[in-house]
Amino acid sequence: MTHINIARVILMIPEKRIIRRIQSGGCAIHCQDCSISQLCIPFTLNEHELDQLDNIIERKKPIQKGQALFKAGDELKSLYAIRSGTIKSYTITEQGDEQITGFHLAGDLVGFDAIGGLQHPSFAQALETSMVCEIPFETLDDLSGKMPNLRQQMMRLMSGEIKGDQDMILLLSKKNAEERLAAFIYNLSRRFAERGFSQREFRLTMTRGDIGNYLGLTVETISRLLGRFQKSEMLSVKGKYITIENHAMLSQLAGQSVAVTA
Structure with a gap:
């Protein structure tokens, strides 16, 4: 992965694993070395179990x-x-x-x-x-x-x-448009943080149309709300790039008890 320091990782891997990687072509990142393995299937597995899982992936x-x-x-x-x-x-x-x-x-x-x-x-x-x-x-x-x-x-x-599906149902049934978008951005921020990225600054890989489709809102509503969030100095918006300027305000608007998986 582009966010991994390969040289540093190799220094931490036993020699037999380095040899195995070279023999298999040298390009695959194995579960033991993956920077997001704690979020995925390998989490809690021991070395022997990881080797078995690696063999089928x-x-x-x-x-x-x-x-x-x-x-x-x-x-x-x-x-x-x-x-x-x-x-x-x-x-x-x-x-x-x-x-x-x-x-x-x-x-x-x-x-x-x-x-x-x-x-x-x-x-x-x-x-x-x-x-x-x-x-x-x-x-x-x-x-x-x-x-x-x-x-x-x-x-x-x-x-x-x-749980994510249940939270999404709650979001769509209980929240107004402003709260829906705030919850979406707040939870994207949380998910990026879990992966070791900045929770304050990130790029939206989905279009505003995609976000609106997901939240049950129009593209125009998404654009208007982003403008409102920026005017209130809660967010800075530059194209697809979002900067959270006031995390407490965003968290409050999103509802701290809501944790929607986007």
């Missing part, structure tokens, strides 16, 4: 902006862990309209909603050039039956996704 080539990771109706073959970039998930309504259901960042796992029916009910598309790890589901399922730590981490990740 395929590090895919970069996914380009606009490229589909999977489509609705596709058979569930793999789950996808995002190493870098942003993926949006969406469905198509009966009227043929796109409805965005989530924005997934580095460390997130995509494809959980297909486990029940073994078929993807939604689409996943890259909003920017992204890197993902493809994890064959059947093999992962078999491995989790032998590794309690892996099974527990999978359950934690699925629980987090369910």
Whole structure:
């Protein structure tokens, strides 16, 4: 990943792992070395368990902006862990309209909603050039039956996704437009911080149209509210770049008890 200091990481890796990486081509970043592994499946696994997980993961080539990771109706073959970039998930309504259901960042796992029916009910598309790890589901399922730590981490990740869906329902049903957008920005800030990035300054990889679609608001409303937030000196907005000037004000408007997973 671009945000990792490869030279520093290599110094911390046992010699046998360096040899294994060179033999496998020298370009793959393994779970042990990934900067966001604590947010992903490897969290809580020991070295032996990480080696077993590493053996089943395929590090895919970069996914380009606009490229589909999977489509609705596709058979569930793999789950996808995002190493870098942003993926949006969406469905198509009966009227043929796109409805965005989530924005997934580095460390997130995509494809959980297909486990029940073994078929993807939604689409996943890259909003920017992204890197993902493809994890064959059947093999992962078999491995989790032998590794309690892996099974527990999978359950934690699925629980987090369910909680995010519940929070989104609460947001759309209880919050006005201003509060919805504030909650969206506040939680993006929190998620960036969890990944070691600045929680004060960041770039929106999604369009204002995407944000409006997700929050049930028009593009015009999103633009008007961003202007209002800037006028109140809560935010600075320059194109896609956001700077939070008054975090306390944003937190209060967002509602501290709300933690929507964007």
